[in-house]
Amino acid sequence: xxxxxxxxxxxxxxxxxxxxxxxxxxxxxxxxxxxxxxxxxxxxxxxxxxxxxxxxxxxxxxxxxxxxxxxxxxxxxxxxxxxxxxxxxxxxxxxxxxxxxxxxxxxxxxxxxxxxxxxxxxxxxxxxxxxxxxxxxxxxxxxxxxxxxxxxxxxxxxxxxxxxxxxxxxxxxxxxxxxxxxxxxxxxxxxxxxxxxxxxxxxxxxxxxxxxxxxxxxxxxxxxxxxxxxxxxxxxxxxxxxxxxxxxxxxxxxxxxxxxxxxxxxxxxxxxxxxxxxxxxxxxxxxxxxxxxxxxxxxxxxxxxxxxxxxxxxxxxxxxxxxxxxxxxxxxxxxxxxxxxxxxxxxxxxxxxxxxxxxxx
Numbered sequence: 001x002x003x004x005x006x007x008x009x010x011x012x013x014x015x016x017x018x019x020x021x022x023x024x025x026x027x028x029x030x031x032x033x034x035x036x037x038x039x040x041x042x043x044x045x046x047x048x049x050x051x052x053x054x055x056x057x058x059x060x061x062x063x064x065x066x067x068x069x070x071x072x073x074x075x076x077x078x079x080x081x082x083x084x085x086x087x088x089x090x091x092x093x094x095x096x097x098x099x100x101x102x103x104x105x106x107x108x109x110x111x112x113x114x115x116x117x118x119x120x121x122x123x124x125x126x127x128x129x130x131x132x133x134x135x136x137x138x139x140x141x142x143x144x145x146x147x148x149x150x151x152x153x154x155x156x157x158x159x160x161x162x163x164x165x166x167x168x169x170x171x172x173x174x175x176x177x178x179x180x181x182x183x184x185x186x187x188x189x190x191x192x193x194x195x196x197x198x199x200x201x202x203x204x205x206x207x208x209x210x211x212x213x214x215x216x217x218x219x220x221x222x223x224x225x226x227x228x229x230x231x232x233x234x235x236x237x238x239x240x241x242x243x244x245x246x247x248x249x250x251x252x253x254x255x256x257x258x259x260x261x262x263x264x265x266x267x268x269x270x271x272x273x274x275x276x277x278x279x280x281x282x283x284x285x286x287x288x289x290x291x292x293x294x295x296x297x298x299x300x301x302x303x304x305x306x307x308x309x310x311x312x313x314x315x316x317x318x319x320x321x322x323x324x325x326x327x328x329x330x331x332x333x334x335x336x337x338x339x340x341x342x343x344x345x346x347x348x349x350x351x352x353x354x355x356x357x358x359x360x361x
Contacts (some may be wrong), residue, residue, distance in 0.1 A: 026056050026205050033198045033310035036085070040077060040305060048076035069205040074304065089304065095299030098313055099298060100212070100293045103133035106322045107216075108329040110134055110219040110223025110285045116223040116332045118233050119264060120257050123175060123328070128220035130182030131319050131325040132190075132213040133296070136289045168263050175260070175328050182321040186213055189317040211305075212296045219292060222285035227343070229278040231271040233336075241248055262335030264293035 006059045029052055044052055051072040054061060060068040078086070108131065163171065171248035190210040199208050256264060306314070 022268055026058075027195050028070060028198055028203075029055065029077075031192075031232060033192075033196050033306050033311050035307040036305070039081075039085070042343040043077055043080040045202045045275045047080045048073055051076050052138045067202070070198070073157060074200075074203050076196055077305070088307050091308040092306045093303055095300050095308060095311040095315060096303050096306075097297055099300050099318060100133055100296030102315075103318060103322050104136050104289070105295055106319060106326060107131050107133045108326050109137060110220055111137075111227060111282075111291070112329050112333050114227030115231065115336065116261070117231075117328065118231065119261065120332065122257055123179060123332070124224065125217075126179030126183060128175065128217045128224075128328060129214075129323045130179055130186055131220075131322050132186055133218055133292065133322065134216055134219045134223075134285075134289045136293060137286045139283070139286050139290060155182075162262050165261070168259050171260050172258050175331075178324050178328060182324040186321040187316055189314060189321075193306075193314060197306050198304045200266050200304050201298075203304075205208060212292065212299055213294050215288070215295070218286050220280050221290045226278050226281035226285065229275060230272055231283065232268060232272065234268045260335055261332045262339055264339060266336060266340040269280075 010331060028043060053059075055069045055073050058069055062071075063069075065071075081089070108127070113124050113127055116127070187210075190213050191207040192207050202208060303311075
């Protein structure tokens, strides 16, 4: 039990160390989700102790393949479960199979996170890691990033006209705490799913659910790269009062990172010419999002040894991480829109478009 607690603490601290830790090579069949914990523990002790010992020692008994030691244990446990229990496990697969597509609806688009990364990259990184999925854009269609700022923010009434420097730091600290909480929750629930369940088509692996969640960061890196290639945010200088509050505990280059977007005056939004690199990055993010949803559906629909009730709890924990990150994205993105509306130059709401090839100013 102590070794299990140490492993869990290690994963919580290092988040995704699951991929490199050799201790996870025979990590299955030791922990179970609450509802069937006693049942599976009893089955392992009374019905499947010999095949489990083979699994631990790596004794294949002449069988071949990567799952030569894990599949007999899976078959033994399932054979000892009654029909009602098997129906419950099957229903859990249906619930979890819907998880990737439902999370995609809740999550933010890559261009929204990318716009935040232009000014607050550390916060954007937390949002990318803490979100288990990304909102799928239509393949090969990339909305003009600057057009996202043309529509007035419907949440403008929620933003006070002025935030004191001290309150800005408080808001920023809350954002980071929520982001860290979302990352920690995502890491913990991914760890539990990895260790307490099996994927029916890859019973020997322990990392697939965590890998699926981690792939979102790659998608957002592509989206952020596309935004850097297409958009330039020109800020007005932060006021001396804001700077003095920040300088007390951080270098000057971190001032922009620690101040909420609503309090960073935007002078204008400039768009650059469309390049092949922009198209590759934006299309790559869109295609990767599609395949991540498919990959996640294959993983979670094949999850074994979790009841429907426990599956709903897992679903809720993934959704909470996605929702928390989405709330921060909406606060920051709409803060940028409000800041541009209040401080932008005399252009089209502070937006300046670069001419495309063949066009003239």
